[in-house]
Structures are given as C-alpha cells and as structure tokens.
Amino acid sequence: MIDxxxxxxxxxxxxxxxxxxxxRYIALRDEISRRLKAAVDGIRTIGRQSERADKTxxxxxxxxxxxxxxxxRGQRLGIIGRNGAGxxxxxxxxxxITEPTTGxxxxxxxxxxxxxxxxxxxxxxxxxxxxxxxxxxxxMSRAEVRRKFDEIVAFSEVERFLDTPVKHxxxxxxxxxxxxxxxxxxxxxxxxDEVLAxxxxxxxxxxxxKMEEVGREGRTILFVSHNLTAVxxxxxxxxxxxxxxxxxxxEPAATIARYVEAPLGNLLVREWIDAANAPQNxxxxxxxxxxRGAGGDPSTHLSxxxxxxxxxxxxxxxxxxxxxxxxxxxxxxxNCVFSSINNREPEWYGKGMPSGFYKSTCRVPxxxxxxxxxxxxxxxxxxxxxxxxxVKDVLRFEILDGPALRxxxxxxxxxxxxPDLVWTTVRVSGEGA
Amino acid sequence: MKKGEVHATIYPTRLRSIDGxxxxxxxxxxxxxxxxxxxxxxxEAQYWKDLWHYRELFAFLAWRDIAVRxxxxxxxxxWAVVRPLLTMVVFTVIFGKLAKxxxxxxxxxxxxxxxxxxxxxxxxxxxEGSNSLIGNANLISKVYFPRVIVPVSSxxxxxxxxxxxxxxxxxxxxxxxxxxxxxxxxxxLFSILAFAAAMGVCLWLAALxxxxxxxxxxxxxxxxxxxxxxxxxxxxxxxxxxxxxxxxLNPMVGVIDGFRWSLLSGMSSINLPGLAIxxxxxxxxxxxxxxxxxxxxxxxxxxx
Numbered sequence: 001m002i003d004x005x006x007x008x009x010x011x012x013x014x015x016x017x018x019x020x021x022x023x024r025y026i027a028l029r030d031e032i033s034r035r036l037k038a039a040v041d042g043i044r045t046i047g048r049q050s051e052r053a054d055k056t057x058x059x060x061x062x063x064x065x066x067x068x069x070x071x072x073r074g075q076r077l078g079i080i081g082r083n084g085a086g087x088x089x090x091x092x093x094x095x096x097i098t099e100p101t102t103g104x105x106x107x108x109x110x111x112x113x114x115x116x117x118x119x120x121x122x123x124x125x126x127x128x129x130x131x132x133x134x135x136x137x138x139x140m141s142r143a144e145v146r147r148k149f150d151e152i153v154a155f156s157e158v159e160r161f162l163d164t165p166v167k168h169x170x171x172x173x174x175x176x177x178x179x180x181x182x183x184x185x186x187x188x189x190x191x192x193d194e195v196l197a198x199x200x201x202x203x204x205x206x207x208x209x210k211m212e213e214v215g216r217e218g219r220t221i222l223f224v225s226h227n228l229t230a231v232x233x234x235x236x237x238x239x240x241x242x243x244x245x246x247x248x249x250x251e252p253a254a255t256i257a258r259y260v261e262a263p264l265g266n267l268l269v270r271e272w273i274d275a276a277n278a279p280q281n282x283x284x285x286x287x288x289x290x291x292r293g294a295g296g297d298p299s300t301h302l303s304x305x306x307x308x309x310x311x312x313x314x315x316x317x318x319x320x321x322x323x324x325x326x327x328x329x330x331x332x333x334x335n336c337v338f339s340s341i342n343n344r345e346p347e348w349y350g351k352g353m354p355s356g357f358y359k360s361t362c363r364v365p366x367x368x369x370x371x372x373x374x375x376x377x378x379x380x381x382x383x384x385x386x387x388x389x390x391v392k393d394v395l396r397f398e399i400l401d402g403p404a405l406r407x408x409x410x411x412x413x414x415x416x417x418x419p420d421l422v423w424t425t426v427r428v429s430g431e432g433a
Numbered sequence: 434m435k436k437g438e439v440h441a442t443i444y445p446t447r448l449r450s451i452d453g454x455x456x457x458x459x460x461x462x463x464x465x466x467x468x469x470x471x472x473x474x475x476x477e478a479q480y481w482k483d484l485w486h487y488r489e490l491f492a493f494l495a496w497r498d499i500a501v502r503x504x505x506x507x508x509x510x511x512w513a514v515v516r517p518l519l520t521m522v523v524f525t526v527i528f529g530k531l532a533k534x535x536x537x538x539x540x541x542x543x544x545x546x547x548x549x550x551x552x553x554x555x556x557x558x559x560x561e562g563s564n565s566l567i568g569n570a571n572l573i574s575k576v577y578f579p580r581v582i583v584p585v586s587s588x589x590x591x592x593x594x595x596x597x598x599x600x601x602x603x604x605x606x607x608x609x610x611x612x613x614x615x616x617x618x619x620x621x622l623f624s625i626l627a628f629a630a631a632m633g634v635c636l637w638l639a640a641l642x643x644x645x646x647x648x649x650x651x652x653x654x655x656x657x658x659x660x661x662x663x664x665x666x667x668x669x670x671x672x673x674x675x676x677x678x679x680x681x682l683n684p685m686v687g688v689i690d691g692f693r694w695s696l697l698s699g700m701s702s703i704n705l706p707g708l709a710i711x712x713x714x715x716x717x718x719x720x721x722x723x724x725x726x727x728x729x730x731x732x733x734x735x736x737x
Contacts, residue, residue, distance in 0.1 A: 015735065028645035096471060096577035098734040105471040119575045124501045136493040137576055139486070 004070040005189055005220050006094070010103035011067035013089050014060055063089040064244045067103065071237075073188075076211075076221045078235030078252065080228065080259055083393050086244040087224050088193070091115060094222065095191050109188025109220075112138055116193070118178030123167035127158055127177055130166055134181045148184045155206075156180035176203055183210045190214060191222045208234065228256050228333040260332045260373070267396040268292075275315075281389045283321035283382050287357065288313040289394045291376070294366065302397060304418050305404030307366040310395075312378060313359045320352030324381040327362055331416050332373035367420035370413055371401040480727075484579045494586035499593055513597040517549045521601075524549075524666035534667045539697050540609045546602050547696045548665045548689045550595060551627045555634075555685055556656045558591035562635030563652045566643050570737045580730045581723075584639040588631050602696075614698030623691035626715060630684045633718030636726040643733055664689050670702070677707050684718065687711020 064086045071077055081087050092098045094105060095113030120137040121130050131152055135145040145152075153159055156177040158169070166174060192211070211234065215221050225231050231238060231252065238255040240248040248255045269290040272278030279286045294307035302308045310327050328339040340362055343349050376395040381388040401413070405420055469479070503510065521542060528534045529541030536544045565587040566573065566580070573580060606613070642648045663685040664672070672680045680686055687708045694703040 027647045028651075029647055031645065092734065093471070097574065099731045100471065100473050102473060107469040107471070111469075113576065116575045120572050122497055122501060124504050125497065129497075129500065133493050133497055136487075136490045137572065137578070139578070142489055 003073045004106075005073045005108045006069075006071040006222075007106040008070070008094075008103070009068050009105075011064060011090075011093065011100055011105060012062060012102035013064040013086075013093060013098070014062050014101040016060060062244055064093070067246050069239065069246060069249055071220055071222070073220055074215065074218045075237055076215045076223065076235045078231035078238040079222060079224045079241065080226075080231060080238060080256070081241035085241045087241055088115075089244075090241065091191055091193055091222070091224055107189060110139075110186075111189045111191065112182070112185040112187035113191035114138075114182045114193065115191075117175055117182070121166060121174070121178060124165055126165055127156075127162045127169070130177065131181055134178065135185075138182065138185055140185060144186075152180045152184050155183060155210075172203070179203075179207055183207070187219065189220045189222070193224045194226065226334040228260070229335065232256060256333075266398060270394050279378075279380065279389050279391045280317075281380055281382055281387045282317070283387075284314045284316050284323045284380060286312070286314050286378070286380060286391065289376070289378055289391075291395050291397050294363070301400055303400040303402035304369060304371050305366050305402030307364060308399075309361050309363045310376065311359055311361050313357065314380070315357050316353045316355045319354050321355070322350070322383045323353055323358075324349070324385065325360055326379040326381065328377040328379065330375045330377065332375075334375075335416065337369070337374070337416050367405060368417060369399050370415050370418040371399050372416075373398050477727075480579055484581070487578045487582060490578055491582055491586050491589070494582060495589040495593070498587065498590045502590075510597055513594045514601060517546070517553045517598050518601055520553075521546045521549050528666040534671055537668055537670060537702075539611075540605075543602075543605050543609055543611060543697065544668060544693070545666060546605055547693050548663075550599060550602060551623070551688050551692045552660065552663060552665045552685065553598060554591055554595040554627055555631050555688070556659065557594060558588045558631035559634050559638065560652055560656055561591055562587045562631070563638030563642050564649060565635075566639045566733065566737065567646075567649075573737055574734050580733055581636070581726060584635045584726075585632065588628065588635055591631070592628065606696075611697065613696055616695040616698040618695075619691070620695045623688060623695060626691060626712060627688045629719050630688055630715045633684075633715060633720075633722040636722030637718070640722075640726045640729045643737055644729060659683075659685065668693070669704070669707075677704055678710060681707035681710040682714060684711050684715045687715070 067090070079087050079090065089098075091113065092115070093100050094107070095111060095115065097113075097115075118130075118134065120134055122133065125133065131149070132142065132145055136142070153162060156173075156179075158173050158177050161169065161173065166177070169177070190211075208230075211221060211223070221234075223231065223234055235252055237250065238248075238252045239246065240255050240259050248258050269288065271288045272286060275285060288311070290311045290313075291302065292309055292311060293302060294309065296309070296311075312325055312327070314323065314325075316323055325342045326339055329337045331337050342360055342362070374397060375393050376397075377390065377392045378394050379388055379390045405418060406413075524545045525541045528545070529536065562584045565583045569583050573583070638648070638652060642652075662683055669677070669680065669686055669690055681704070688711065690703055690711075691708065
C-alpha cells in the first residue's frame with residue numbers, strides 16, 4: 001500500500017507487573033528496606049542466593065504483541081475488543097503517550113488524539129481561557145485558535161457563558177466546549193477514544209457529522225468504542241483485538257460478527273480471593289459474583305425459558321456501613337439491556353449493616369431475555385450514590401434458545417428480549433371481506 | 434459515571450451532517466513532510482524538535498497556574514509578599530538584633546531580604562516543581578507533549594512570584610537610601626544561575642517523585658534544611674575562611690552571594706573560587722537532572 005498514513009510493524013508493549021503491591025508506583029521506603037534486607041540475606045546465605053533470589057515476584061505482561069497493520073489515507077478505522085484487550089494501549093502508543101517496547105510505528109501527518117474530552121481544562125478558568133489552554137495542549141498554535149475561535153464557540157453553543165469559569169458549567173456544556181476545541185483541530189490523523197458517549201443526543205449527532213466530514217476530507221480516523229452500533233455506522237474498516245493480539249482487520253460487518261459470535265466463553269463465577277485486589281469502596285468489598293439458574297441451580301446452561309439469578313457476595317467492612325448495589329446487563333454488542341438497584345429492600349437498604357459477609361441475589365424471571373451473549377457490570381456504591389465502584393464485565397454468559405415461546409416457529413428470533421406476551425384474538429364481525 | 438447512574442446511549446442509526454461544510458480545507462500539509470517514526474528508545478532528536486513545537490504550551494501552563502493562583506485567592510499577591518516579609522523580620526531580629534552577626538555595613542533587613550529573594554524563588558520552585566508531574570498526572574496520561582515542559586513551567590511560576598516580592602526589596606532600598614552600583618548589571622546573570630539551580634533540583638525531584646511516591650515527604654525537609662545551611666539570615670562572610678570552599682558546595686551559596694554582591698555594591702564581597710564551585714555544581718545538577726528526567730520520562734505515563 002503506497003498511501004499508508006499509519007504503518008505499524010511488529011509493535012509490542014510490555015508492562016512489568018509486581019505482585020507485591022497493587023500500586024503501580026513504588027514507595028522509596030519499601031525499596032530501601034528491600035535492598036537492605038536483600039543485602040543482609042545475601043550475607044547470611046552466601047552460596048544459597050539463588051534460592052531466594054527473586055523474592056519480589058515480578059511478571060512480564062504483554063499488553064500488545066506482534067501488531068502489524070497499515071491504514072490508508074482517509075480510512076475510518078474502528079478498533080474493537082473487550083476491556084483489557086489492549087485497545088487503550090494501542091491508542092497510547094499511536095499518540096506517543098507511552099513508548100513501545102518492540103517494533104515501530106510510522107505516522108505520516110499531524111496526529112491529534114482525543115483520549116478524553118477536556119484534558120487540561122481548569123475549573124477556575126473561563127470558557128474562553130480554557131479554549132486556548134486546551135488547544136495548546138492538543139498541539140494547536142495560538143494563531144490557529146484565534147483564526148478558528150468564532151467557529152469553535154459557535155460549535156460549542158456556549159457563547160453566553162464564555163467568560164464564566166467552567167466550574168459553573170453543566171456537564172453537557174463542559175463536554176460541548178471541550179469537543180468543539182477538539183473538532184477544530186486539523187490533523188491528518190485523528191484518534192478518538194469513545195469520547196462521544198457523552199453529551200445529549202443532539203450533540204452526539206453533531207459530533208458524528210463532524211467526524212464523517214473529517215473522514216470525507218481525506219483525513220484518517222481511528223475510533224475506539226465499545227458501542228458496536230456506533231462503530232458500524234462510523235467506520236469503513238474494523239480492527240479486532242483480543243488479548244493483545246490482532247485477530248481480524250477487515251470489513252466492519254464481518255469483523256463485528258466475528259467479535260460478537262466468538263466470545264471468550266462463559267464466565268459464570270468471579271471470585272476475588274486476595275482481599276487487597278478485590279474491587280471495593282470504603283464500606284464493602286466484593287468477594288464473589290456468580291450467575292446461577294433459577295433457585296441457585298449451578299448448571300452451566302441458562303436458557304430463555306428458565307429464570308436465572310445473579311448472586312453477589314460481599315464483605316461489609318465495619319458496623320453501620322451503607323452498601324448499595326447495581327447490576328447492569330449488556331448484550332453482545334454492548335447495548336445496555338437493563339439495570340437494577342437493590343434499593344427496594346427496606347430490611348437492609350439505607351440501614352447501617354453490621355459487618356460480616358452478605359449474599360445479595362437478584363432474580364431475573366424466565367421468558368424475559370432473548371438468546372445470545374450477555375455481560376454483567378456491577379456497581380458498588382455508598383450513601384447518596386457516591387463512592388461508586390464500577391466493575392465492568394464481571395461475568396459473561398450465553399443464554400441458550402429455549403423452546404417455551406417458540407410454538408411451531410423454528411427460525412431466528414429478533415430482539416434483545418423475548419418476553420412472554422399475551423395475544424388475544426376475537427372475531428369482530430362475521431361478514432367476510 | 435457518577436452516582437451509580439446508568440447510562441444508556443442511543444446512537445443515530447443514519448448519519449447526516451447537520452451544520453454543513455465546516456472545514457475550509459485551508460491547509461492540507463504535505464503528509465510526507467512530517468513523517469514520524471516511533472520506536473523504542475529512539476526519540477531524542479525528535480524530542481527537542483517537539484519542544485520547539487510545543488513552546489506555546491510552556492507559556493500557557495505557566496499562565497494557567499498564575500491565573501488560577503491569583504484568581505482563587507484574593508490574597509494571592511499578598512501571599513507572595515507577606516511570606517518573605519515575615520521571614521525577613523524574624524531573621525533580622527534573631528540574627529541581626531539578638532545574635533548581632535556582622536552585616537558589613539548594610540542594614541540587616543536589606544542584607545536578609547537580598548538573600549530572601551533568590552532563596553524564596555529556589556524553595557518555592559523546588560517544592561512546587563517536584564510535585565508538578567504528579568499534579569498534572571491527568572495531562573500526562575492523556576496527551577503527548579515533552580514532559581519537561583511541566584516542571585519548567587512551574588519554575589517559571591515561582592519566578593513570577595519572586596518578581597512580585599522584588600517590590601519589597603525596592604521599597605527597603607529606597608527607605609535605607611541604597612543605590613546599587615554597576616554590579617547590578619550582573620544581576621540577570623545570577624538570576625540565570627538561580628534558575629538553573631532550581632531547574633536542576635526540580636528535574637531530579639519531579640522525576641523521583643513519579644517513581645517513588647513517598648519522595649514528597651523528603652522535599653519539605655530538604656527545603657527547610659536548605660534555609661539553615663544557606664546564607665539567608667547571615668552574610669556568608671561569617672563562615673570561617675578555610676570552610677568557605679566547602680560551604681560553596683551548597684549551590685545556593687554562590688547564587689545568594691552573587692545577588693548580594695550585585696545589589697549591594699561595595700558593601701558585600703564575592704568569593705570567586707566559591708562562586709566557581711557553586712556554579713559548576715549547578716551545571717552538574719542541571720545536566721544530570723536533565724539526563725535522569727529524560728531517562729525516566731518514557732515510563733511516566735505507565736507509572737503515574
């Protein structure tokens with residue numbers, strides 16, 4: 001391909017995981033005490049060093065490996081994959097936030113990356129001031145901003161509040177202003193990470209329009225999203241990443257189908273044995289999340305015509321703690337199907353809970369979900385819905401096709417849900433047509 | 434997502450551009466002109482080029498911090514004035530009046546304040562600068578720019594604060610009727626030396642702070658300790674002659690002596706070998722600081 005604006009060759013990124021601390025950074029005191037200890041141990045056990053040589057357990061983890069692909073000019077490339085597959089790492093490498101461990105990337109043209117809306121916005125500064133600041137952070141020159149200032153303001157729809165500190169903005173206004181700045185970058189390559197999932201629908205549509213335009217002008221767009229509907233609408237090529245490897249790169253329909261139809265398999269139980277690494281907030285810590293057939297039946301097959309339940313086991317850290325739970329179900333294309341909060345259980349909810357282990361069960365009736373793959377997100381929250389700890393993709397499971405509502409029909413069944421709805425027919429008149 | 438709310442996003446199934454042609458396509462840069470190759474550990478030349486490209490960001494980050502500081506607190510300016518003023522009063526009373534240290538004919542308050550300026554700059558630059566990377570963690574993990582911009586711009590902010598408190602010195606000098614001589618021409622030179630000293634220490638500490646998060650507890654101690662071993666409350670002439678060279682191993686000794694010498698011409702002498710030692714130490718700190726910063730910079734985004 002001659003006109004490739006992005007060429008990636010054998011790209012790899014390695015992280016070193018330390019099992020001793022969940023934190024990514026080190027404390028100097030730990031480092032010093034470790035070295036002292038190692039020195040003392042070394043003296044004491046000369047000749048037997050190898051035995052305890054590597055007490056701090058470290059492990060290499062390849063977030064991305066053997067990546068090679070090319071992106072021609074003007075392509076709108078969607079990047080999909082599960083959480084932790086390596087999408088963000090790829091974007092960070094392409095936008096030079098972090099350096100690759102192996103391989104090389106060749107970029108031809110100015111790159112602008114939007115991994116977040118409003119990076120560097122300061123709440124105390126006014127809208128006008130933040131436009132200039134944010135633009136400088138994204139690599140725009142002052143002259144360029146001045147030239148496009150009116151356009152940016154018009155696009156953001158916040159003219160009236162331009163001289164108000166952005167801390168007084170609503171979240172919608174904030175996002176609009178931030179996106180307006182980003183949209184007026186004129187890069188040859190634009191890298192966007194799911195930032196469009198914010199703002200109202202009207203504005204989202206405007207953003208999509210803008211991105212489409214950018215694409216039409218021969219600029220190249222890389223778009224990472226969990227929302228397959230958006231990817232399908234936006235992109236003309238899709239790249240699928242699974243566990244750090246490039247699995248598929250091609251037509252959107254085929255690649256998305258591959259992603260949807262070949263999940264990694266059922267993940268029916270998730271348990272956190274190590275308390276330090278378990279998802280938690282100040283009040284409680286998750287111990288186990290599981291999906292079971294109705295009545296706790298541990299069979300691995302869930303089907304459309306049997307009910308099922310989600311069990312959440314958690315430990316309340318101290319007496320009187322407030323624990324709130326939300327479960328959110330997503331379908332295979334990451335559309336939200338429903339969510340449910342445990343706030344109508346007056347016996348416990350809103351009352352201080354004594355410390356100890358608890359199991360909360362949420363039952364989903366039979367004949368509600370259609371068949372297909374689903375994933376579950378759990379949110380642990382505190383008083384006033386604050387201190388939320390969202391755990392995405394805790395479970396992943398397939399609901400199989402059951403015969404209950406099929407009658408004599410054996411074909412494909414559309415929809416996310418398959419509710420048991422009642423049909424009634426009466427004869428209104430005896431006269432034939 | 435805040436407050437446990439659930440978001441269900443609806444995407445338009447059919448796309449259309451609502452607001453017509455927005456881009457005037459004014460500038461399609463010839464792509465071949467700016468080909469960029471990203472490889473492990475091969476970005477040195479590119480780095481300095483980027484630094485030039487992002488030069489405006491320097492000014493913007495510094496401007497942001499200054500604007501925010503003077504906006505947030507009504508006493509923003511007062512803060513820059515009151516702090517050194519009070520320290521000056523205390524030092525004058527303790528060292529000048531109680532300990533009766535020699536001042537070489539200069540009013541003790543002026544002697545102290547001519548040293549307070551560079552010291553205040555150095556100490557605030559070091560304390561702010563060493564935290565600057567952590568404070569901008571969000572920026573560092575989301576966008577690319579040469580990271581060295583962050584500590585440098587925080588040093589610039591401290592410099593601006595110092596300029597504000599220079600007004601006190603001017604007032605003091607008018608009050609005591611002290612007219613600086615030709616030596617004042619060297620003041621910019623010593624300001625650069627002060628800047629280099631602050632920069633060198635900042636680069637080291639900022640980078641170490643990212644890696645060892647408890648390093649920030651060390652910094653206030655260093656700064657406080659530095660105040661006592663630097664000739665702020667007293668003239669460095671009280672240090673016995675045979676210890677002078679050793680004393681000059683503190684890089685701020687050269688800077689402070691230089692400030693006094695250029696501001697209070699004739700009333701304060703300068704120790705040239707000592708200045709040479711201080712200056713070369715500053716240079717050493719700056720070069721190694723830059724080296725260490727560049728070495729660890731590539732992992733900032735992974736660690737921060």
